[in-house]
Amino acid sequence: MPTDSTPHRKHAQLARPALGEFGRHELAILGAPCGRIKELVTRLLPHLEPVLRVAYVDADHAAGDDAAQGGTGGADVIMQAGASVELTDKITFRRLDLRRDVDKFAQQEWMHHQSLVLVNGNHFRARQQIIILDPAKPLEKKLDRLTDVRLILLPEGVTELPDYLREHLQDTTIPQLALADTEAIAAAILQEWQQQRPYVRGLVLAGGRSQRMGEDKSRLTYHGQQEQRAYAAGSLAPFCEDVLVSCRPDQVAELEAAGLAPLPDTFLGLGPMSGLLSAFQLDPDAAWLVVACDLPFLTEATLSHLLAHRHAGRMATAYRSPENEWPEPLITIWEPRSYGTLLRFLSLGYSCPRKALINSDIELLPLPHQPSCGTLIPPSSEKPPRRS
Template sequence: MITKTNKPHQKHAQLARPNLGDFGRNELAILGAPCNVIRSLAERWLKLLDGKWKVAYADADHKNDSPSNDLLEGASLQFTDKISHKRIDFRQKNVTHLSNRILFNNEDLVLINGNHFIGKKQIVIIHPDKPLNEKLDKLTDVALILLSEHARIPEFMEAHLPDIKNVPVLALQDEARIISFLTIFLNESVAPLSGLVLAGGKSTRMLADKGSIAYHGMTQRAYMVEMLGRFCGHVYLSDNTKTGFETIEDTFIGLGPFGGILSAMQSNPNAAWLTVACDLPYLTADTLDYLVKHRNPSKLATAFLDSDSKFPEPLITIWEPRAYPVMLQFLAQGYSCPRKVLINSDIELLTAPDVSEFRNANTPEERDEALRFFKSENHSF
């Protein structure tokens, strides 16, 4: 008789998950004061942040203390739970009504009314009109404590938060320091940069492995990995062959570079990915340095205009974590072109210092031309 092994049933694939709250990647729930005070604070802070960041506001309607129906000045998106229905106000275009996380995907920070919603991190206001003793379960990761006039941190809160001495405490009216805290919080939330060398092509036109060609005294794979390593904490090859380098196997089969980028994002959805094609022998570290220094983490991606100055160049690009769900949406609609994603998204578009570096080598003739160029004593590299 054959018996079945008692293995636990696994319904879903074991995927790495991004660090998200209920609304977005960065959340600060404000609680401890009446809702009208929280709304007024959010409105004031949005003005003082001066439009540098895209900040959303989430709130709920109230029977007796209803906030204004107007979109807060400075907010790029506003979500209101109207009890009987949900309402979304926003200034940005082409937002799809899929879910909170998709809806807030473009936001750098979500300020939340913590009296009604839970946030990953919290700003706690010590206010006489709103005691906190019944809301301690919401204080899971306090980032900042604000004291209203004459207020002190209650003993029950000190007992609930063992690391409270490490939490900054500011006066509720000290707007300069509050804005400084928010700015530092946002800057520290910028995703770390990982590198991906797109080397998984079949080299059909070259009739040989493009990654093994030695333009610079080492294989092109090794050269690109070394160059990206100057700017990234970790560098991987998008290559299913065994090359001795750290690789990310293509899990989105048959999609070319699009699949390689998605595979990297799937492996680590909390990193930003600097992706570079392997067949760019003329590309220099100076150009990558320019790209990294002009990175805009508030956008979906940072990319160069191509050599014709018509479209974004998708294979020398920094993709932010928010690009992952967007690319999956494009894939769901039947598109697997990274350039199409860039053209139809909010990106930082740069003019490269030298577009001649974007020349690739896909044929034996182009390979030989590049080899002659780098052997010449007169080239400018």
Template structure:
């Protein structure tokens, strides 16, 4: 008997209890853990967004909204920050929504679980009764005057080669966390947008030949040359590509143009960054793509080129990070399906394009004739 599938089987992002990159600090008094988290964040927050998850202690943090107040949440503006107090704690879903812009999440492991753990060895605390929290220990931090890791921890954790940081080595600990985050950054996949109806061109733009082959094939080869993990051809479900030498990725978000193609790519793999290229860019070159990848910033929603002719970011030569997926869905939920507006209203890495001609797109038969003539002159 086939088991009934109640819900759609979707690819899920690789998130822990709170975020992609999360580490619990546990095994020391809460005040020590709070200071350790602050010391780490000081080293990282100039380049990366660090969040600390902690229980509210009596003298710490904003007071929750009292039941007598009519507000669900209260925003209090200070000179340089906005304090948010909510009536109820976020659940496991809303916490992930709220923390998706965080690069690193540090967790007070005395109160909350996290995917990975850094064990703090402190004379005033023992973890002998909390060993079940140690599921993926990545290192130890030793408090002042502590010289050895207790035998019970060595026996439980088992890995004798884990790094050890001593009190005063928070700079080294922060550097290790940063290197780990960068090493685990999402892989890049390529997406050639070929699902447009080419109404102004009056024939399929993806099959025009500027370089002796269909343009979708040429762009795919450019992507392959950059060393991205896989390349896909974004298309409508009713399109035929008998000559396609790359995998097709039909739209699952219908009627949304390029926006739907990008969302469909993230739906197929929400754990990849997607280097998205339109198929109407005959002057695009390998050097421009290499420049984009070299200056990738995984801490942003996307890395894109500034187009001086439009005075806006160029959305269809853009490296979209996994955090762009929920951001785009937010825009869709308020009735907006413009990739450019997502870029304009999000934290992005905006680059000056080394070859301005690479941004030139071709939409009409007249544009096509002019592009072919220009490319002949260049040859």
């Protein structure tokens, strides 16, 4: 009989990202008729979209009523004829119609490209909420949906919370704003979003076999007797919660002996993608500041500039390579939602992080002007991947 006291697990125990119903950052708006909620979102979008990528989730009343009365529910002739999916290129945008039900997992997968999801709370739940105190739509029967109210909006003539809401919320610090004050509401949403930005952890990529160089490039010494992997980890330390060194499983002991924190690859044989995916598997809620071990001219100023211009509302913040104008994946801040993107590219047969950056919504920065910037990133013999 087995003597191991560790309980048997049928499935691997993976760290799950902290997602809501639709995404990482989501706000349900409720307490008003649907038309008023949509009108508020329409007013807010011009103030939010310059910073964030915003999705809106709602239900179509007219289509539902039509379907209930025996109509098509808004489906066009292709869907009526039996197609299960129809993708329509509207030239300025695309529309995807599905026949099957959309489950929670599909919702999260589709919405992970957005940095904020606004939700009509009359129909759907979200992890956090904005409530409107509209007398025409009292919230007394929806208190179970008010799990984390972040903002209270007061229509003209409304100055106080109803007693039932005051008793339910029991929090006098929730900000209250006039429903008509669009700029203040947008500013409050942006501030809330900034406060919830993912923390940053550091990752030094040192698991390569250095086949072209012929010796372990992570152990080269450009700075006195300090090996390059230790130099890179020390450079990241002031900017990150902690710093791990991505490595092959056979390197763990030597890294520990060198006083470094190893992260052995759990995805194998994928080059830099191995380290990236292994880091996100460990902590899918972190933003990972990733650098290659072979950047001897990496400076505090370069890292500071990258962090100062970080755009957490994009998939990643990267420098433009001085060599070929493509994004440089090995000195990049990868936000949590890049995890799904990298896995999607891997599922399509691509293990190139740069290809994921080129074909995604990222913040691309020119290298800061400093004497060493031209030699920050070592020349590469690889051709840049094509955009597809």
